[in-house]
Amino acid sequence: MSIDSKPVSELAALVGGRLIGKDSVTVSRVASLEAAAEGDIAYVEDGKFFDAARASQATCLIVPESMNLDAPCQIVVKNPKLAFALIAETLHPPKRRKPEIHSSAVLAKDAKLGRDVFIGAFVCVGEGSEVGDGTQVRAGAKIGDGVTVGNDCVIHPNVFIEDGVTIGNRVILHAGVVIGADGFGYVRGDMGYHKFPQIGTVIIEDDVELGANTTVDRGALGRTRIGRGTKLDNMVHVGHNCDIGERVVIAAQTGISGSVTIEDDCVIGGQVGFGDHIRVQSGAVIGSKAGVLPGKIVRPGVWWGIPIQPLDEYKRLNAHLRRVPHMRDELKELRARVKELEQELRKRNE
């Protein structure tokens, strides 16, 4: 048994699953059904993957309750994908850099670092800032003044956190993320544009993850918030004073203008655009590439299109629109027939 391998009995217990097969079998790696080899554990999402599951070389399979598979080692659970994710966390824990303060880092005298902190090369931590226990600040990340970063966060390389921002616990900021830059607000005067004050702040709550090169602007006067457990993909833009709720998921390259509220548990596709002062109600789902007009209230349900409409309506209307060429033909034919009728009647009148 390799130092990193685990008995399947332990993994089954971890995810509350029922083990079929020998307790003593061990696995050391997660893999896809196709790529799995000796010592790997894979998962079978549903019946569609039955054949792939039978062909898999995985040592152990995580299978749904309904599946009747003839394999020597199985962990039976309700949600195999979730169990797989939890088991992957155990077999492949995220890299934990050994606590260290790199000699090249520039730390303000009054910066407070927690226990077991990793501070990489060329990192800056500004005046009055705090970095919590177990947090890793990787090479080249820059933390401004008066910033609070919680415990067990991972701040990836070249991230920038501007003055006064607050970051919760277990937050992951991928490389190139910028938090707390000025929002985009100007007032036009006679000579051009004057900056509207951008003196608010940003609060990132616990368990948030932000993808590479994503930007979250500070509030103009108040704050911008990203709620607990919310996940943003790469290159998402969050404007000043937005309030993004808890457990919201936003795919890549979506842009959110100022003062937009997205309530808890919404799911937003990629490349969606939001005008300002929108409220997306809890549980709404907005499809990729949609556009939401300023001031709109988006009710729960599935939305689509530019500007957004309920997905059903969108599909219905689109089906109608695809019939327009046919309608033109019908219309033409009908006109000919009406003309004939008219001529016929005229003839009789003569």
Add this chain to the structure above:
Amino acid sequence: MSIDSKPVSELAALVGGRLIGKDSVTVSRVASLEAAAEGDIAYVEDGKFFDAARASQATCLIVPESMNLDAPCQIVVKNPKLAFALIAETLHPPKRRKPEIHSSAVLAKDAKLGRDVFIGAFVCVGEGSEVGDGTQVRAGAKIGDGVTVGNDCVIHPNVFIEDGVTIGNRVILHAGVVIGADGFGYVRGDMGYHKFPQIGTVIIEDDVELGANTTVDRGALGRTRIGRGTKLDNMVHVGHNCDIGERVVIAAQTGISGSVTIEDDCVIGGQVGFGDHIRVQSGAVIGSKAGVLPGKIVRPGVWWGIPIQPLDEYKRLNAHLRRVPHMRDELKELRARVKELEQELRKRNE
């Protein structure tokens, strides 16, 4: 009177407003109507905010000329939002870092730094480059060779300015901005793509502000220009050889292909896409998520859609399209009626 507070009489004079109330009242902070407390100054944009203004705890209110508000301290002006922005600049001047050259910075021997310059940790300034008086180059920013940066600029962390670029005065580059990377130009040969030469440059004029992670590519042969007083939001892409005029505003995630000209005083929404060789004439307004086809000349007016059309036409056409399902019903009914007429006539003919 706190060290940072100002008498309202002074602020009224600053914005050319009429003071209602006591000269001696002082304020120290700008705030929104709702959040304002003792010592704050807020503004009332127009009549819609009358009730919020009455309920506000602000010590002083900036109000429009038309408003008849019963508050003890008011500054009456034509444009309250503009006055508020100007007063905010006075009460909350942008952070001015004390002049310093951080010991970790790597400066070329022949780099020229002006007076009162701030050079943060891990900054590079290349050969033959100049940084003007009062400019702040924050931690991790990289300035290539032969670059000129004017006076009183703020170059935020992790910005990169490539060789040969020219930056004017009072320019603000937010974190992660990249200026002067190669444009996207290739020529297909038998074996694949060859780089079209990208040996031009970039000129950023005075008072420009570029949002976080925005990129401005260098000209292929000539130059890319961003005109005086122009403001770009986060993650805007400006291709090679673009010529963006003065006082242009471009919202987040808009992408501009090569050789596009946007004349003075245009307003461009977010996530707009421009093909190459477009000319947008002075004063045009293009709505968010619009798409402009290559080679198009966009006249003044408000534009919308993919591909763009005048907003009025777009709305009109869309209203028609929403009637298509109804038209299908009408068409069906009409066909039935025509058929009946035909049968009726046939019957008579028999």
Add this chain to the structure above:
Amino acid sequence: MSIDSKPVSELAALVGGRLIGKDSVTVSRVASLEAAAEGDIAYVEDGKFFDAARASQATCLIVPESMNLDAPCQIVVKNPKLAFALIAETLHPPKRRKPEIHSSAVLAKDAKLGRDVFIGAFVCVGEGSEVGDGTQVRAGAKIGDGVTVGNDCVIHPNVFIEDGVTIGNRVILHAGVVIGADGFGYVRGDMGYHKFPQIGTVIIEDDVELGANTTVDRGALGRTRIGRGTKLDNMVHVGHNCDIGERVVIAAQTGISGSVTIEDDCVIGGQVGFGDHIRVQSGAVIGSKAGVLPGKIVRPGVWWGIPIQPLDEYKRLNAHLRRVPHMRDELKELRARVKELEQELRKRNE
């Protein structure tokens, strides 16, 4: 003859062109027809530029075979733009920094650097990583652990390459590129989202160029691949497990969800969005701002719109849709005529 100038005979030979004029003429710079001056070489793409060619001050012109131009020095070739690109490579070779390991760089003890490598200031190279011969890693770039970078690459400032990534030869990564960050994959549990494992890797093959601030996520379980000779513009997002073929061109701000395959020689416009598990077949061309639905197979041809459809169909349908207002008028008129016919017949029946 300046130290950098070349005889036109040599340049003609380089591109396999026929020289008209004296062998001994030399040029030192490429330029556009309009900007060209004494000592410059310019190209004439086709007949549209005949007048510009006649007016050009260029010392030598690269012209297509069909063109009959009365100029003292010409290089006649099949593809003038390609010849121009090749000549530009000779006259303006990309900057080659003198081999150097900057004293501030942080290199792991077991990092292997090839011959003639340039390592700029504030660069990190992690444990077990390799940098090939002639590769330039510019200031502030961060290379993780177990990374392989090939020969003659240029890694521009502030790039980040995560652990375990493999980069081929002659690869150019522009500033702010992030390679190998976690893909965007979560499984919803009772309490919120759990990370789906993101433990795969990224392979970037030879001669790839990635634009500024582009991000390429690592595979969840397998790998993400960018094939040989492929070129991506600025701010392109490539999700986990994508397989992008050889000689693919992707314009700025396009977003590609997980597990998308784009086969060799495809051309993808800017701001295109791809759902997951799409396959784009070799030779397909997808217009800017298009949207491709998850799971779609995109056959060769030109595609357009949201969701995509063949460009011809899109244009045809759109032409029909623009007639809808007219159709409503026709429909109205037809109803009136049918009504009249009905009344007429009823009258007779009385």
